[in-house]
Amino acid sequence: MTDADLTLTGFDMAGLDRMQQQRPREPRVRLQSKNATALEQGRSRLILTAAFFAMAFGAVGLKLMDATILAGGQEPGATRAASAVAPQSRADIVDRNGVLLATSLATASLYADPKLVIDPQEATAKLVQVLPELDRQALLASLKEDKRFVWIKRNLTPKQQYEVNRLGIPGLAFQREERRIYPQGSLAAHVVGFSGVDNVGLMGIEQRFDKQLKETQGPLQLSIDVRLQHILRKEIQVTLDEFRAIGGAGMVMDVHTGELLAMVSLPDFDPHSPPPPIEEQDLDPRFNRNTLGVYEAGSTFKIFNTAMALESGQVRLRDSFDATRSIRIGRHSISDYHPENRWMDVVDIFKHSSNVGSVRMAERIGPAAQKEFMSKVGFTRPVPLELPELGWPIVPNPWREVNMMTISFGHGMSVSPLHVVTAAAGVINDGMGVAPTLLKRDREEPIAGNRLVSERVSDTMRRLMRMVVTDGTARKADAPGYLVGGKTGTAEKVKRGGYAKKALITSFVGAFPMNDPRYVVYVMVDEPKPSKNSFGFATAGWTAAPTVGRIVSQIGPLLGVKPQDATSPDVVHALAINPQEIAPRTPAMTPQMAAFPTEGR
Numbered sequence: 001m002t003d004a005d006l007t008l009t010g011f012d013m014a015g016l017d018r019m020q021q022q023r024p025r026e027p028r029v030r031l032q033s034k035n036a037t038a039l040e041q042g043r044s045r046l047i048l049t050a051a052f053f054a055m056a057f058g059a060v061g062l063k064l065m066d067a068t069i070l071a072g073g074q075e076p077g078a079t080r081a082a083s084a085v086a087p088q089s090r091a092d093i094v095d096r097n098g099v100l101l102a103t104s105l106a107t108a109s110l111y112a113d114p115k116l117v118i119d120p121q122e123a124t125a126k127l128v129q130v131l132p133e134l135d136r137q138a139l140l141a142s143l144k145e146d147k148r149f150v151w152i153k154r155n156l157t158p159k160q161q162y163e164v165n166r167l168g169i170p171g172l173a174f175q176r177e178e179r180r181i182y183p184q185g186s187l188a189a190h191v192v193g194f195s196g197v198d199n200v201g202l203m204g205i206e207q208r209f210d211k212q213l214k215e216t217q218g219p220l221q222l223s224i225d226v227r228l229q230h231i232l233r234k235e236i237q238v239t240l241d242e243f244r245a246i247g248g249a250g251m252v253m254d255v256h257t258g259e260l261l262a263m264v265s266l267p268d269f270d271p272h273s274p275p276p277p278i279e280e281q282d283l284d285p286r287f288n289r290n291t292l293g294v295y296e297a298g299s300t301f302k303i304f305n306t307a308m309a310l311e312s313g314q315v316r317l318r319d320s321f322d323a324t325r326s327i328r329i330g331r332h333s334i335s336d337y338h339p340e341n342r343w344m345d346v347v348d349i350f351k352h353s354s355n356v357g358s359v360r361m362a363e364r365i366g367p368a369a370q371k372e373f374m375s376k377v378g379f380t381r382p383v384p385l386e387l388p389e390l391g392w393p394i395v396p397n398p399w400r401e402v403n404m405m406t407i408s409f410g411h412g413m414s415v416s417p418l419h420v421v422t423a424a425a426g427v428i429n430d431g432m433g434v435a436p437t438l439l440k441r442d443r444e445e446p447i448a449g450n451r452l453v454s455e456r457v458s459d460t461m462r463r464l465m466r467m468v469v470t471d472g473t474a475r476k477a478d479a480p481g482y483l484v485g486g487k488t489g490t491a492e493k494v495k496r497g498g499y500a501k502k503a504l505i506t507s508f509v510g511a512f513p514m515n516d517p518r519y520v521v522y523v524m525v526d527e528p529k530p531s532k533n534s535f536g537f538a539t540a541g542w543t544a545a546p547t548v549g550r551i552v553s554q555i556g557p558l559l560g561v562k563p564q565d566a567t568s569p570d571v572v573h574a575l576a577i578n579p580q581e582i583a584p585r586t587p588a589m590t591p592q593m594a595a596f597p598t599e600g601r
Contacts, residue, residue, distance in 0.1 A: 089178060091212075092219040093192055093205060096261070096440045099226045100183050101192050102206065104199075108161045108174040110152040112143060116171030120144050123169045127152065130163040154197045155179040180206075186268045187229055190288040191222070191387075191438060194271035203274070203286065205438065207388050221440045223259035228252055231554045232262040236523060239547045240266060243528035243538060246282055249289035249417055250523045250547075252555065255425040255511065257441045258434035261519070261559075265289045282526065289524065292389040294414040295505050298489030298540070299353045300424075301410030303509070306350055307427050307461050308373040309361045311453045317346045317460065317577075321360035329402055334359055334409075337490075337539075347577055350464045351472040353488065355409040362408035370407065371399045377423040377433065377452055379415050386438045391416045410489055417507070421522045423452070424509045428465070428485075428517045431458040466514040466575045477510055477545035479552040481563025483571065485517075486510030486548065488540035493527070503527050508544035512552050513564060515574035521555075523547045 093102035117123050120143035128136050131153055142150040155177060156164070164172065180195045193204020201210035209220060236248045252262040269275055269285040281287045309315035320343045326335035336354050349357030362370055374380060382390040394414035396403040406412030418436065426433030431453040441447065453461070465485035468474050473488045486509050493503040507524040511517045523544040534542040556563070564571055 090180065090195065090199060090214055091216050094219045094221050095224045095226045096222060097225065101188055101222065103181050104178040105181050107155045107177055107179040109154040109177045110156055110164060111173060111175055112150050112152055113148050113171045114143050114145050114150060115148060117143050118170055126167045126169060130167065131160060182271045184226060186270050187226065187233060188224055189268045189271050190265045191224055191263050192271065194274050204387060208386050222438055223261060223440045224263065224438065225261045227558055228262040228555050229264065231551060233264045235547050235551050236264055236266055239525055239543060242531055242533070243525060243543055245525045245528040247289060247526040248524060251290055251417065251421050253421050253425055253436060253520045255429040255517055255520055257447055258436045259441055260436055260438050263290055288389045289526065290417045291385060291387055292391045294391045294394055294416050296411050296414050296491040296494065297420050297507065298410040298491030298505065300420055300487050300489035300507055300509050301407065302350060302353060302358050303424055303427060303461065303487050304374065304377055305358050305362055305408045306346065306464065307453050307457055308370065309365055310457045310460060312365050312369060314364050315346060315361055320345045321349065321357050323354050323356040327356055327359055329405065334405060347464065351467055353473050358408040359405045362404050367399050367401055367404040370404050377426065379413065379419055379423065383416065383418045383422055383436060385418065385436055393419065410491060417522055417524050420509055421520055425520045426452040428458060428462050428511050430455045462514050462517060463575050463577050465511065467577060473541045474508060474545040476541060477508060477549040479512070479549045479556065482552050482556045482561060483513035483515055483564060483566060484510050484549065484552055485514035488545055490539045504538060506538065506540035506543045508540050508548050510548045512556065513561060515571055518561065519559065521548050521551055
């Protein structure tokens with residue numbers, strides 16, 4: 001190649017470079033810029049779309065979690081309504097030995113969201129087939145309501161819940177609740193009581209300790225012994241059946257601690273489905289005759305009239321009183337059921353249950369002192385006990401001489417059986433009264449009491465009450481080996497402002513063993529009728545007294561009371577009556593002594 005060629009070539013190459021540099025490149029740049037923008041926009045849209053779907057599926061997932069796990073399967077719109085009735089757990093109630101009396105079990109309650117029920121007619125028809133106790137018309141009306149929440153049935157059984165689930169009705173759901181269960185059924189219904197569907201106590205211990213049962217975890221332990229409760233209820237029912245009585249009641253009390261080991265009122269009821277109250281309280285299964293009923297106690301009051309007379313110092317066991325004839329008060333007269341028609345000392349008056357003799361003893365004391373004594377033993381106010389069902393005594397006002405006479409043998413003043421049991425326990429417990437309780441007491445803790453009578457008078461009353469069983473009106477109450485003592489009482493019921501002569505209240509308050517009393521046993525029979533076995537009688541000696549004897553024979557071994565030989569020298573010495581030695585003459589009562597102290601030890 002020549003220099004000219006090179007020069008030409010070089011020129012040409014240089015010119016080519018200049019030409020290329022001068023050529024516009026805009027079309028190529030614009031193409032690259034549009035492609036990049038499109039890619040960026042596509043990427044952004046994909047990210048936004050993915051984020052939207054992620055948020056949507058996340059929200060759905062959270063909603064499902066809330067509906068199935070956190071909210072317990074509640075229907076939409078029903079969460080707030082259902083949470084308003086969420087249950088509050090109640091503590092268990094047990095007897096003194098830990099036997100379960102009341103507990104709570106988780107249950108399912110059925111409700112509906114009417115707005116989600118597609119066909120109320122079809123849903124009603126299906127539900128009534130599974131739950132026949134439902135009211136068809138009321139259910140249909142509920143499912144048609146303009147609401148988001150209506151109850152259908154509370155506390156379903158697992159089988160009922162399964163059957164409802166099988167129906168597959170939209171708009172139905174279940175709320176977890178608790179149902180109160182009473183494993184002993186009606187055995188202690190009047191003591192334990194019951195609670196409603198909203199977990200609120202409505203009677204008995206359930207009502208009295210409603211707040212405590214909701215706030216504590218440990219069980220509430222009662223003084224009741226289920227074994228004794230069974231025996232007491234069984235024997236009272238046997239007596240009611242034999243004498244065709246309309247009702248009865250009974251209690252067992254520890255005289256040293258005041259613990260009620262058994263309390264029965266018949267008729268009773270199933271606390272799982274308590275009946276509504278009825279106007280006629282004598283026939284109302286929910287009526288607790290032991291604590292709420294107040295009655296004229298009849299001759300059981302002679303325990304307190306005699307203790308009052310001996311405590312006053314104005315009456316001695318060997319003192320005699322004129323019982324040769326009835327006592328006239330206006331148009332009425334006071335007479336004896338089995339008149340002796342003779343002068344009688346205190347021992348005979350108590351043994352033969354003389355009304356006339358009791359009046360003569362009270363006359364020596366006077367109305368004011370009698371009222372003071374009856375107030376001291378608790379007969380003028382309700383007995384303090386852990387139950388809301390407590391009756392007020394019916395007390396005369398003013399307390400005149402005629403009232404003093406009738407009260408001396410148990411008429412003209414009405415108290416509850418619990419009053420009688422509590423006061424009798426104090427009289428025989430060396431004269432120290434202890435407040436009754438339905439809660440188990442710690443034996444190591446001191447128990448406060450108030451003095452009702454002196455130890456001397458208490459000892460005398462134990463001997464007199466034993467004599468009533470061995471030689472008096474309550475021979476059928478004897479339980480061999482257990483040294484039972486007590487007092488019978490038969491009173492006509494007050495109805496419509498007067499006495500119904502054929503409607504009796506018969507009772508027996510007993511204790512054992514009388515040489516060292518530990519337990520009081522009480523039985524009351526409401527309106528017994530004569531039977532063939534009683535030879536036409538329906539008094540306490542034939543009705544209540546034998547019942548107590550049977551009860552003591554069965555509960556004595558369970559309570560660890562060892563049988564004793566009633567003829568042993570120690571027992572005879574402890575329970576024999578000797579007026580000269582037991583009740584020596586004491587000074588006449590001064591005005592200061594007339595106002596019996598209400599407290600002491």
